[in-house]
Amino acid sequence: MATVDVTCAGCKFDYWIFIATFHRKDDLCYQFLREHGVLPTAVECPECHTPCKLRSDRRVWYCGRYRKQPKKKRSKQCNFSVSDFKGTFLEGTHLPVWQLVLFFNHCLQKQWDHATVFKCLQWSPNTSVDWRSFCSEVTLDWLKNQQPIGGDGVIVEIDETYFVKRKNNKGRNLNSVWLFGGIESVTKNKFIVPLLGKQRDRSVATLIPFIKKYILPGSTIVSDGWKAYELLGNKGFTHWVVNHSEHFVDPSDARECRLIRTVADSDHG
Template identity: 40%
Template sequence: MCFHHGLLRRERACGRCGQPAHLDMKQKRFRCDRSVAVRKQKRRRCAWSASMFVGSFFEQSRLDVETLLIFVIFFVRERFTYRHELGVSSATFTNWSSFCREVMVHWALDRQGMIGGQGKIVEIDESKFGRRKYNVGRVIDRQWVFGGICRETRDLFLVPVEDRTSDTLLAVIKERIAPGSIIISDCWKAYNCLSDEGFEHLTVNHSYHFVDPDTQGHTNTIERQWRKAKRKVPLCGRRKKHFAGYLARCMFLMHYQDLNVRLHHFLCAAASLYPPA
């Protein structure tokens, strides 16, 4: 699995003499036993060696590779009890969960681009993440998130924003939605300028109906994504500075519904972020 997805390499050049090194699977190290010239008529063994994990996703791990791969499988399959099943400490669990989210952030940034296009429909909406259950208990950091989804391609973006002002939302719209798109939103005043920015803008007034009777416009698709995303963002122990990671994880898990396909793309993203030396 690790070699197939590019997480580890079977071949590497010697860091001293440049010749192909031998992979010792038992010691998990690359070794060079070639004879090199020292002075006239004298030679010695190169004896260079390096861990096969240098530069890879596994380099800083104190866990063995098998345990870490099981951790990754449980993480992408949303098995929330795996810390006790694997017997890892709370600190190890937290650190490797963070590393896995970094891989998903890399995946999200690599796919980042404009959605929609000429004649395509993009639904947009904003939502606040974080609340107290039954209005009791500790108030956790709340975060506004702006999102959009293209109906035709199902391409989705979720972006944490500081507020819902026109300047803030318009900057994201220009960056993430292609000109000529048909944008459907609610009647929030920050969207009033969209018709002047190269978009066809339709609205639905949620005070009266969920589907506009004249244009048949609705934002049901993006609102379904909020329900899915909020189930995947942790309710406790989260930090506002990590919200981009939480949202990247949401988009990754929502994009790949098949668990095997999801694992495959995670390992490919990890190999891209941490290419072995």
Template identity: 35%
Template sequence: MNILSNKEGTLDWLREKKLITLERSCPVCDDDMRLTETRDRYDGLKWTCKKRKGVDRHSKECSIRKDSWFENSNLSLPETVKFTYWWCMGISQKLIIQQLQLSDHTSVDWAMFCREVCLESLNNQQNQLGGPGKFVEIDECKIGKRKYNRGHIVEGQWVFGGIERDSRRSFLFAVEDRSEKTLLRLILQRIAPETTIISDCWKSYSNLSKHGYQHETVNHSVEFKNANGYHTNTIEGHWRHLKASLPQYSRKKEHYESYLAEFLYRYQHTDEEMFLSFIDDVAKMYNKTL
């Protein structure tokens, strides 16, 4: 990454991407603060404002990281960028820890920060799937069941999902149950009227046609596709990829929402494109005017 070849180049790139503010006002006098070099800070620069005359004389300073993605990080700016880039590229946590010589705790925290960006980005994209002439497959899946009473105990979680055919548009929700009340609310929220919805024969889907949808069902106990040629292979493939993407150990139920967000974010982006999109989403999180 050429942007990390020297400190000046790194800072210029961070400011260009709006990951670090280009200007800051003094909290005392409201004048523009100056960016000055320093040896007493990790990054070599700090914001300062010094007034030596009059009743308003003061001396204020703050980190260039203030109110940014980096504010609470103990990593250097280049280390943080490297972690983010490698995480976006799908590099394993183990390898990132080795390369940056991080503690497990630091690595876990930063992976969680990254998933939170994915979650906020997806929450800002609440567009409906489907519409007239579109096909959306839906299904529910139990994730985290321990098979045959062996292996590491992982708390199970029901997930409800939908995927629009011939696109990379989809949704996933961690749900407490598979009742019609729970699933129908999400279907009405995320799937447009007049969509053809394809599902299995789970009873919670039995009234979809009453809510403005075309509904096709596949009875998986006797067939892989119904008499009209409809199947749910796409959403079933989605489940396989989701399960493969989840951490094998130390999964916590309260983090499933962020695991699902990471999976969907990666599904929407290629590796290289994901890093640039991710950086843009980080900037938007900390600069609401973008």
């Protein structure tokens, strides 16, 4: 019923510019959420099957279409309406949307702590803890429900990154995690998996099951020259090993990357 479109062509905000842009700007926040697939861009009336209009002052989509009634002179107005937030991450909240958007900025930019949130948003510790755990749940849910990417002839870049998180951005390292992921060069569809426990070895045995789970056969996988990936040619993928000293810039330039080795498709096992 609700249509969600992502029209973002790639935002570039740092933490402070984001705050400066969206602080107390509800309308900009709604636009931002709509451009990024959080809020619907269109809603269809389930009774009339026609597009609803957005009433921006009350944040509802409504139909209002007049329909002929059988055996009656007067047509009747459809009274279907639905909240702009229905079925989204924001359903049921009464907080101003700019505060939520800035809170997500604090979380995603790793600037989350009670003092910062209180200073910027005047939220109580309870509110910020609730929203922080809600954000974690959504992230976990996203991790669990990732769909495979790639496909015939689609270029997928894969890489590993080591993340270190310091408590409140100071002091000794407390947490670190290896992440393994892939991204389609053109659409930017991606998958990310944390490597936990024994998976931290990043061995062939660890990574191949993730590659098979999250990258469709026939994809062209581009990676740095790490030896674990040399086996990919036997798994139904074309694999290009890219030397990182030659910069990988753009998918249209992919063929100009220095190919150290190209392994052709063999069995799809």
